[in-house]
Amino acid sequence: MTDAFIDIPGVRNFRDAGGIGALRRGVLYRSGSFHTLTEDGARRLKALGLRTVIDLRSTFELEVWPDQRHGLDHESLHLPTLPADRGDIDRPWPEDQVSLYPFMAETAGPSLAAVVRRIAAPESLAVVVHCAVGKDRTGLTIAVLQSLLGASDADITADFLLSNIGLGLDRGPVPYVDETGAERLSRPVGAELLASSLAWIHTRHDSVPAYLRHHGVTEEELEAVRANLSA
Template structure:
């Protein structure tokens, strides 16, 4: 297993997002949710200097599976990647992974701009971005940040695919119970999924910064993120 993974008891798929492009190690992490975080896990998070947790889950997920904190004093920001569930539907989001990734790109702009705004502040680091298991919503968010720091598509994709190892999906789909109590299958990710999200952004906005600017992130904020996260 790659040395990007860090053992945080009670947190799945926790790893350092740095070490590619100009993004340095020890400032930006990615993971699944903290709802089963243990006291030992909290101690290890504290040793990383964690100051910001960016939670990409829906309000409903937060109600069902709130993050555990123990004595951690980080700031938590809830910045949902996907829109809220409309009345009369408990799963409005595409079930098919191939459809989900462009859909995420189409809805994640405000969340991603807010992520940039937060990470533009020097006191925000170290930060962790997480969703439920750190695979899809987290995958897109981290890919955008790594792209801002000059990582190549090949590097970004290789990091994205590590979630298959971190979640045990390298052996195939695994069952899980979602926030509504429904049993579903968690499926491995492949490179084409992330590429489809990034292609959606480039087709409509030209560049990642252009996409972020469209949703309210300023050039100064984008540059501040680069400065804060760079080697």
């Protein structure tokens, strides 16, 4: 297993997102949710200098599986990747992984812009970005941040694929019970999934910075993020 993974008891798929491009280690982490975080896990998070947790899950997920803190005093931001209401969009809701990824690129602009604005503040670090298991929604968000720091598509994809190891999906799909109580299968991620999100961004906005500017991020905020996260 890569040294990017960090053992945080009660948190799945926790790892450092840095070490590629100009993104330094120790400032940006990614993971699954904190709803089963243990006291020992909280102590380890405190030792990492945790100041901000950005939660990409839906409001309903937060209600069913609230993050645990165990006395941690970090700031928590709820910035859901997916639209809150299916009626807010004028296209079919994705029913599988293949359609999910371009859909996220199309609809997650406001969430991604808000993430960038928060990380533009120096006092936000160190920050953890998480969704339910740290695979899909977190995968796109972290890829956008790594791209801003000049990481290559190959390095971004390699980091994205580590979730298969972190979640035991390298051996195939894993059953789980979702927030509604329904039994589902968590499926491995493939390089083509993230590529479809990034292709949507590049086709319609030419670049990740242009995509973020389209959603209101300023050039000053982009530069601040690069300065805060760079080695």
